[in-house]
Amino acid sequence: MVDDKALISQNQQHELDEVEYRAFVNQHGEPCPSPKQLAWQDMELGMFIHFGINTFHDLEWSDGTLDPATFNPVQLDCNQWIATARDLGARYAVLTVKHHDGFCLWQTETTDYSVQNSPWKDGKGDVVREFIDACKLAGMNAGLYLSPWDRHEPCYPDKEAYDDFYINQLSELLTGYNADLTELWFDGAGSAGREYDWERIIKICRKYQPGAVIFNMGQPDIRWAGNENGIAPYPLWNMVHKREHGGVKESRHGYTWMPAEANKPIRYHTWFYNSGNEYALSPVEELMKCYIMSVGRGANLLLNIAPGRDGLIPSADRAVAREFGSTMRALFDKPLNIASGNASRVTLEFKNPTLINCIEIHENLSKGQRVKAFKVTSGGGGTKEILVEGLTVGHRKIDLIPETTVSTLTLEMDSIMGIPSIKSFAAHYDPEFGILREYIED
Template sequence: MMTATSARPTVQQLRWQDYELGMFCHFGLNTFGDKEWGDGTDDPARFDPQAFDPRQWVSAAQAAGFRYLILTAKHHDGFCLWPTETTDYSVRSSPWRDGKGDVVREVADACAEAGLPFGLYLSPWDRHEPCYADKEAYDDFYCRQLTELLTGYGPLVELWFDGAGSEGREYDWRRIMDLVEKHQPDAMIFNMGRPTIRWVGNEDGVAPYPCWNTAESAKASLFTKDMLTWLPDTSAWVPAECDVPIRELQWFWHPGAEERLLPLERLLDIYYRSVGHGANLLLNIAPDDRGLLPEADVKRAIELGNEIRRRFDHPLGETEGAGNELTMEWPSPQTFDHAVVQERIEEGERVRDYRLEARVDGRWMTIAKGSAIGHKKIDRFAPVTADGLRLTVRQADAEPLIRRMACYLADDART
């Protein structure tokens, strides 16, 4: 495995890290049973989303500023949202579209039409499939399901492998990874096997600080302290993804639960502590039993997107450069309360200690300091009126390469 200091991202990882915001959609039989984890015994006849409209999902995602979408093709209950040849526990056995529908197909097509990258979640744990108890037989079964998804639905941006329920279970990850490499070499691989991105380790949507892009392992799930053993040829560059549902503790839709919608200020705090710590944020918005994203959830997500744009679309100044010091100056003082700094991470993550200073009345004063910058670090501070902003790198593994340094006045007073 490469050392942390020598690690570099692939072109695909760089592209994915620039997406920053993704939308997760948990949808399936659980949607119709008021459940989070079905046990694999629910009748497929319950699945009948009469107003199913993935274009509405995609439109909402893009209006809110999400740059990719992940769908649960199969959750732990084993129910498949595509007409798989591996089991009859799928949409093929439902009344929806007279048993001829394919949720994965329609969502993939809606994403493709809108130019929104599309990814899939396929639970390794399967509570319905009888052969799950037979490791070799289930490995064959799972690889057949995965192959159908890898080959039938166009380019995939990400494959989400959930460790929940699989604690202590070993799957044939070498074989699984070889299938992904063969059929979807550009897809990000989430957390298991030979991952190219890792789970942040919680379902609160927040990353610790510092959250380095390099790692040698990650937690398997919320239900164990065990760390995963990745395949030995896993790259050291494994950036973090932070997942969280927009309704507190509910990944699937439940009737009468709008009061669980996270308030805007909580979502903004999550944004600062995920994207603002250099990670990606994957926010779950669950379709309801109509097959639509609930209006209240869409409204809240768009409020979040609008506020992010309001705060960060109009910098008061920006610059880039190399070396231990980078300065931005104005002919007259500017008032700002945020700074965003990004490294040119294609050359690795180099900064280990930095300080931001503002020049007020001719004197430099410290307004923020930290360790990691990586893909993006957002610093918030009390409003300061200054005619200069200076980044000083106090420790680095190699010459600092700053892709962008910008400052903003995001306080409500600006509006």
């Protein structure tokens, strides 16, 4: 038997106070996802792309003094980046258009610390435009990361001046590319004790990119899972109380819908390209483990794959992305059987005894998240065997189990509020699940 209650994470775990939550729901109704939040959750997997002046110096962070003349990705090909994202199985891609060093990847009018003063394309290139054009061509959802912390900009110490500066940068990005963005990624690093003008920032985000979810800061639509290991906490609730997240403003009632995004660099502890650490490239099994322990716990997963100094994703990184994507598609695209239902019990019947080693559950979240505990049993009458016991289901729950032959599977659930709605209850079999289960347990 797999007991998810024994796998509870410590990172950013929050328990739901059932008495308080029910009282809140009775007064305000169940928190539910907005259409854009639900659409984002359905994407499940994204590709993070860290690229900038740090790429050319084997650095993760720099202080804003690196010479723009060193930025020269002579073979830059954003179509290759997005082809890699498609190989990975990602449905959205997020590009760091300005990291903490302040170097801008677009033709900005706000600063000379940008591609305009680099030799790349004689200073006339625009990485953001090429990235968005590549996303449009491939049908990939595009997101942008714009660091609030800016270690180069001289006006940064002047709060009001920098707020204006940042708003101008953001406005250029939100309006300059004739694109509907999916995610706006605001990084809190380096900003402890600094209060940006989030009211203005969020206002222009909502005005110019109403379909984009906002990550982590201001008035966020989605939250960080709490680590850079690609693992989400468990149990995982989408409903967050304002006291548990600094971005939930007092104007919001107690609980709000705020799903989690886990992130991880495909090279251990390295977000930007580093010329000397190909050895740190994660094996496919490690990425599959992260997928099971993030997407398979109800979160999204944002995997970082960084282009090199030539402007291309290195071949070794791309090979891992391709293998991961093809493996995950082979594992999950053809369930052995599938059922659904709006009830506290859903049954999956097989025509013949069937060998399985993976159970997958999707909760219908359009009316809220309801399952607080579940178990899956095989057999019937007095011969039931518990195969899985867990807590939350949420957007997707994946459990790897020892190989077992079943004729009937029964999903039994306890609900925190109302009747559970199960979008799908499925079983799979593949020897790879057994190998992956041993890898995770080790």
